[in-house]
Amino acid sequence: MAGAASPDRRRFLTTSAAVLSAVASTQLWLPATARAAEPPLPDGVFSLGVASGDPLPDGIVLWTRLAPDPLNGGGMPDSAVSVEWEIAEDDRFGKHVRRGVAQALPEYGHSVHVDVRHLRPGREYWYRFRVGGQISPTGRTRTAPHRHSSNGNLRFALASCQNWQHGYFTPYADMLAQDPDFVLFVGDYIYESSPSATALRRHEGTGEPYTLVQYRNRYAQYRTDPDLAAMHAAAPFVVTFDDHEVDNDWAGEIPQDPDKQPHDAFVARLTAAYQAFYEHMPVRASSIPNGPHIQMYRRFEFGRLARLNVLDTRQYRSDQVTSQEAAQNPALTMLGAEQKQWLLDGLHDSPARWNLIGSQIMMAETDILLGAGKQWFYDAWDGYQVERNQFLAEFESVRNPVVLSGDRHLTMISDLRKDFADPASDVVGAEFVGTSISSNGDQDQAAFHAQWDPLMADNPHWKFIDAHRGYHLFDVDRRGIDAQVRVVDTVRQPTATASTLAALRVEAGRPGVELA
Incomplete structure (x- = not known):
C-alpha cells in the first residue's frame, strides 16, 4: 500500500493543513431549496474536523462531531440534526462513489459515525460532510x-x-x-x-x-x-x-x-x-x-x-x-x-x-x-x-x-x-x-x-x-x-x-x- 504517492495524494498532503482551516463554499450537493429549509445552526459546527478509521477491504468509518462551542459542551441545540456526507474517488469530488444523510444525535454529542460499505479494496477516497450551509474540511482515507x-x-x-x-x-x-x-x-x-x-x-x-x-x-x-x-x-x-x-x-x-x-x-x-x-x-x-x-x-x-x-x-x-x-x-x-x-x-x-x-x-x-x-x-x-x-x-x-x-x-x-x-x-x-x-x-x-x-x-x-x-x-x-x-x-x-x-x-x- 505504501510507495510513490500519486499526484492527487501528494497534492492532498501539501494542502491538508490549509484545507482544515478553510471551509469550501462551492460544490454543494443539495438543491438550494433543500438548503433553505434547514434550521439555522451556529457557525463553526465543524470545529473538530473530520476523521476516518477501522479500514476494511470494502468499508471505512467516517467521523465528525458538530461542535460550534467545543470546550463548553459543544454548543448545539438539543435536537437531532441531519448531516449530509459524500465520498469520492478524487479530492474535487468529481467522481462520487457514495452519499447519504446521517443523524447527529444530542445523546451522542452530535457526533456522526458513517460506516460506508461497498467500496473498492486498497483504494484512496476523499470525503466530507455538510449541514446548514456549512461544509466540513475534506478528509482522505484508504480501504484495506x-x-x-x-x-x-x-x-x-x-x-x-x-x-x-x-x-x-x-x-x-x-x-x-x-x-x-x-x-x-x-x-x-x-x-x-x-x-x-x-x-x-x-x-x-x-x-x-x-x-x-x-x-x-x-x-x-x-x-x-x-x-x-x-x-x-x-x-x-x-x-x-x-x-x-x-x-x-x-x-x-x-x-x-x-x-x-x-x-x-x-x-x-x-x-x-x-x-x-x-x-x-x-x-x-x-x-x-x-x-x-x-x-x-x-x-x-x-x-x-x-x-x-x-x-x-x-x-x-x-x-x-x-x-x-x-x-x-x-x-x-x-x-x-x-x-x-x-x-x-x-x-x-x-x-x-x-x-x-x-x-x-x-x-x-x-x-x-x-x-x-x-x-x-x-x-x-x-x-x-x-x-x-x-x-x-x-x-x-x-x-x-x-x-x-x-x-x-x-x-x-x-x-x-x-x-x-x-x-x-x-x-x-x-x-x-x-x-x-x-x-x-x-x-x-x-x-x-x-x-x-x-x-x-x-x-x-x-x-x-x-x-x-x-x-x-x-x-x-x-x-x-x-x-x-x-x-x-x-x-x-x-x-x-x-x-x-x-x-x-x-x-x-x-x-x-x-x-x-
Missing part, C-alpha cells in the same frame, strides 16, 4: 487491500500517549509527511489530569473529568490540536484506549484510588468516559458503549500480508498487584478468558504472513533492579506473569508475531523470549514499544541514559531504548518489516524538526529484531 491479496506492502505508524499539558503534538506533522496507510493508536489519547498552572498548554476545566460533559470538553480540546486534526484528516486511525482515557492505572471496575472513588461512582465515571471515547473516535457501531462496558478488541486484515489484533488490556484485567510474588499468581488475567481465547484463535488460524498485536502496555520484561533479583512494572504485562508467559509459549507456533505497544513514554524495542527468567531461552517474537507523542515533554536525554543504560545488562532482550518524543513508522512486505524510530527535537514549540533516530528490521521467519 483485498482479503486474498498476498503481495504489495503496507506502511503504518504507531502512536500513543499525547498529554496536552506536556507539549504540542508536533510528531504528527512529520507523520503526515511520511504518508502512512493507517495509524495505530494504542492508548492515552487524552489525559484526565487536572489543569496545571505551570503547564505549557493548560487543560480546560477546573479539575479531572468525571461527567460526560467534562469528558466531551477534554476530548474536544485535544481535537483542536492542528497537527492531530491534520493527521486524522489524512489517513484512517485504528484506536484503542489505555488508562488515562478514564483514570490512571484503573483495572476492570477498580479505580486507582478506591478509597476516594466508591464503586458506584467509578462505574458512572467509566460510563461517561466510554461514551465520550466513542463519540470522538472513528469506530463502528459495535463499539457503542453499553453503560460501563464497551467492545474494543477487534481484528483487521490487510490482505494475506498482515493481520492486526487490537487488544483491550484495561476492561477485563485483574486488579494491579504490588509485589513480585503476587505478579506470579496464575489466577491473574490481563485480557479475561473470552478475549484471551479470541486472541489465541486469531493467531493460530491466521492466513497472514505477519501477525501483529496492538497492546496498550509492554509485553517484554522490564527489570528495573540493578544486579541480582528483579523488580517489575506491575501495571504492564510483567504484573501478569503467568498469562504473559502462556502467550510467549504460544508464539513459538505463530507465524511472525510482532507486538506493538505504548504507555511507557519511552522507545523500548525488544526481542520477546519464551522465558525471560532464562536469557538463553528461544526468541519467539519482537516488540516495539512506541514513545509518546508529547507525554513527559522534552526529556533530559543524558539523565535518561544515565538511569537506564546500566539496566541493559539486566534486560539483554532490549535492542534499543530512548526517551525522545515521536512515533514509530513501519514498512511491511512479505520479506520483512523495516521500522523507523521517528523523533522530534522539541514538543515545547508548535513546530519541530524531525529525524530518524534508529532503523530496525524484523526478518520474516526469523523471530526477533535487529538494528539495521
Whole structure:
C-alpha cells in the first residue's frame, strides 16, 4: 500500500493543513431549496474536523462531531440534526462513489459515525460532510487491500500517549509527511489530569473529568490540536484506549484510588468516559458503549500480508498487584478468558504472513533492579506473569508475531523470549514499544541514559531504548518489516524538526529484531 504517492495524494498532503482551516463554499450537493429549509445552526459546527478509521477491504468509518462551542459542551441545540456526507474517488469530488444523510444525535454529542460499505479494496477516497450551509474540511482515507491479496506492502505508524499539558503534538506533522496507510493508536489519547498552572498548554476545566460533559470538553480540546486534526484528516486511525482515557492505572471496575472513588461512582465515571471515547473516535457501531462496558478488541486484515489484533488490556484485567510474588499468581488475567481465547484463535488460524498485536502496555520484561533479583512494572504485562508467559509459549507456533505497544513514554524495542527468567531461552517474537507523542515533554536525554543504560545488562532482550518524543513508522512486505524510530527535537514549540533516530528490521521467519 505504501510507495510513490500519486499526484492527487501528494497534492492532498501539501494542502491538508490549509484545507482544515478553510471551509469550501462551492460544490454543494443539495438543491438550494433543500438548503433553505434547514434550521439555522451556529457557525463553526465543524470545529473538530473530520476523521476516518477501522479500514476494511470494502468499508471505512467516517467521523465528525458538530461542535460550534467545543470546550463548553459543544454548543448545539438539543435536537437531532441531519448531516449530509459524500465520498469520492478524487479530492474535487468529481467522481462520487457514495452519499447519504446521517443523524447527529444530542445523546451522542452530535457526533456522526458513517460506516460506508461497498467500496473498492486498497483504494484512496476523499470525503466530507455538510449541514446548514456549512461544509466540513475534506478528509482522505484508504480501504484495506483485498482479503486474498498476498503481495504489495503496507506502511503504518504507531502512536500513543499525547498529554496536552506536556507539549504540542508536533510528531504528527512529520507523520503526515511520511504518508502512512493507517495509524495505530494504542492508548492515552487524552489525559484526565487536572489543569496545571505551570503547564505549557493548560487543560480546560477546573479539575479531572468525571461527567460526560467534562469528558466531551477534554476530548474536544485535544481535537483542536492542528497537527492531530491534520493527521486524522489524512489517513484512517485504528484506536484503542489505555488508562488515562478514564483514570490512571484503573483495572476492570477498580479505580486507582478506591478509597476516594466508591464503586458506584467509578462505574458512572467509566460510563461517561466510554461514551465520550466513542463519540470522538472513528469506530463502528459495535463499539457503542453499553453503560460501563464497551467492545474494543477487534481484528483487521490487510490482505494475506498482515493481520492486526487490537487488544483491550484495561476492561477485563485483574486488579494491579504490588509485589513480585503476587505478579506470579496464575489466577491473574490481563485480557479475561473470552478475549484471551479470541486472541489465541486469531493467531493460530491466521492466513497472514505477519501477525501483529496492538497492546496498550509492554509485553517484554522490564527489570528495573540493578544486579541480582528483579523488580517489575506491575501495571504492564510483567504484573501478569503467568498469562504473559502462556502467550510467549504460544508464539513459538505463530507465524511472525510482532507486538506493538505504548504507555511507557519511552522507545523500548525488544526481542520477546519464551522465558525471560532464562536469557538463553528461544526468541519467539519482537516488540516495539512506541514513545509518546508529547507525554513527559522534552526529556533530559543524558539523565535518561544515565538511569537506564546500566539496566541493559539486566534486560539483554532490549535492542534499543530512548526517551525522545515521536512515533514509530513501519514498512511491511512479505520479506520483512523495516521500522523507523521517528523523533522530534522539541514538543515545547508548535513546530519541530524531525529525524530518524534508529532503523530496525524484523526478518520474516526469523523471530526477533535487529538494528539495521
